[in-house]
Amino acid sequence: MEELGLIEDGAVAVSGKKIVAVGKTKDVLAKVKIDRKTKIINSEDKVVLPGFVDCHTHPIFGATREEEFELRVKGKTYEEIAKAGGGIRSSVRSLRELSKAELIELALPRLDRFLSFGTTTIEAKSGYGLSLKDEIKILEVIKKLDQIHPLDLIPTFLGAHEIPDEYIDKREEYIDFLINQMIPEVAKRKLALFCDVFCEKNVFSLEESKKIMETAKRYGLKPRLHADQLSSLGGAELAGEVGAISADHLEYISDSGIEKMKECGTIAVLLPGSVFGLGKDNYPPARKMINKGLPVALATDFNPGSSFTESMPIILSLACLKMKLTPAEAITAATVNSAYAIDRGDSIGSLEKGKKADMVIWDIKNYKEIPYHYGVNLVDKVIKNGEMIR
């Protein structure tokens, strides 16, 4: 993860939507034909990196939750707020009242902001609908946004985000409904590539999570898991066992969880923004994971509750300052590792011949400035699918 393969005096040649050559400028120039129609973007004294891949976001929601932010500042815990009807359930109530058109309208400036901070692909979860109709609505919104906006959105079904209000006293019925109706319908309509579960005390147990993930697999949805965020439940071990592509959060991962994930090829998606946004300090043991050879990815966890940011750069700052990743490790975690965490390692996440031309030109001389110069936006230009869009 420390090896970025930096090229000084480098160039990237693009044809159509793809990268056709990368290397020292003179070598690239020797390989490609330049004519009058060739567009040249001079990036002297700048840094060019692959676009960030933000592999864990919840971008489709209605109302923001700044009042909960203030309550937490005043001492309430996330769990207390959730029990009092706030948290995910309040976002569910808000989302259900909105139409697809309204949700698209709300999402567009968020997607613009992701792009403005150098992110070119996001994983996008449903999970604020929690009824068949509303989950389908969100996934259709994600599909539409992917079509109309330059940012790529990779859809994940998260019907197992919480037990909705109307099932609160009959959780088993909700899980049956999820398994027998929602997952099959989402799969049939090809609206998601992944199926995620929030495995946690008071949310979905290990056993329930396993049942949901196994069902998802049968329907062709790859499982991923919110694991060990608020307590050490054994979610990491379960994610490995089920063959999940990633286990996310992992604030309370055990040593055996690290071993199991490594053994099974499950990627650790770390979300320091949700620790920060909750005003806490229990960052996941990233150094231990990296030292043990477990691949680590980074994401914003963009959502209106625990982590309200579209900025990958601030996540890199948190990763370096709070989890002691080096700047190079943080870049790897936010690009190529994150691409693998959403099964796109072959097409995005690095500047390589044949990959998508998703690149960001940074107005800096050293990539280390991205985490170091925190809380600001150092992006100069964003190139998506070979086109300069910002």
Add this chain to the structure above:
Amino acid sequence: MEELGLIEDGAVAVSGKKIVAVGKTKDVLAKVKIDRKTKIINSEDKVVLPGFVDCHTHPIFGATREEEFELRVKGKTYEEIAKAGGGIRSSVRSLRELSKAELIELALPRLDRFLSFGTTTIEAKSGYGLSLKDEIKILEVIKKLDQIHPLDLIPTFLGAHEIPDEYIDKREEYIDFLINQMIPEVAKRKLALFCDVFCEKNVFSLEESKKIMETAKRYGLKPRLHADQLSSLGGAELAGEVGAISADHLEYISDSGIEKMKECGTIAVLLPGSVFGLGKDNYPPARKMINKGLPVALATDFNPGSSFTESMPIILSLACLKMKLTPAEAITAATVNSAYAIDRGDSIGSLEKGKKADMVIWDIKNYKEIPYHYGVNLVDKVIKNGEMIR
């Protein structure tokens, strides 16, 4: 500090560089004449606040120090890096090699960035020169930047930032030089309003700091103090005793320091960015200060070592999440309290008749979104001296 005096359906009327009326839109319209030349900025569904006043910055420097950032991530302390020739001394070496024109060129994009995040006035310290010539050079750069850039820069002389290399074995001589030549010369040339001292173990002792501040007062420079940042030295008590306008940092302030500052009217300038940027968690006891009635201000501490950010919004996020200020308290601390901390409480820091028309229109519906939606930029427009500049 909790009382923002919010006005719903409000308006601000400006004439020339000043605010001439503030209140409910209908009341403002009743007070002022509107004609064809009146420019109206519709800010419906937006929030209008006074521009932030960033009352502690070090904006004039040469090389950035991202390599030190990486060393800290890897485990070196700030003090170890300073002892090995890094830290402030490395910035001094870099700055001395640069001309005024070069320093201005480097500073301009920084000033643009301050403005872009809604800051309309900064306090700007010298302190990377540490020779008469180089300190004067910095203060002249600050003066020039204040003239040519819309941002207002309020100059502070910080010759007592560190003992420079050439005096390392004769610190008393440096202090004599400071007192007998630098302070008088800076005062004579009217290049600074304030005189700051870094009072800390291995930097300037309590006794030395007192001597420097008392001299500054005699020459008409108001004293302020870097106090109790890395250890509980009694800097807060000294700041109060000398009648400093502010004591800044205060991570290790004692209870008697809080009492003394309150008694003497010294404002507490808190710099959570430098705790964050150093990867530490020893935030100052802001709640205790506020609860005891000590006025608290916020600033970025923008500098290339410990806190490399021009963004007041991320400082507000840190203030709320790490020091438990409410969003309203954080806004007060970053506007009117900060204005008082640089002796400008009568002219900036709030939207009041007669004050400068330094205002920011935010693309949000609730001011609480500023700290809540962290790491991004929600500024819609910046109005400086009555003119829309961004």
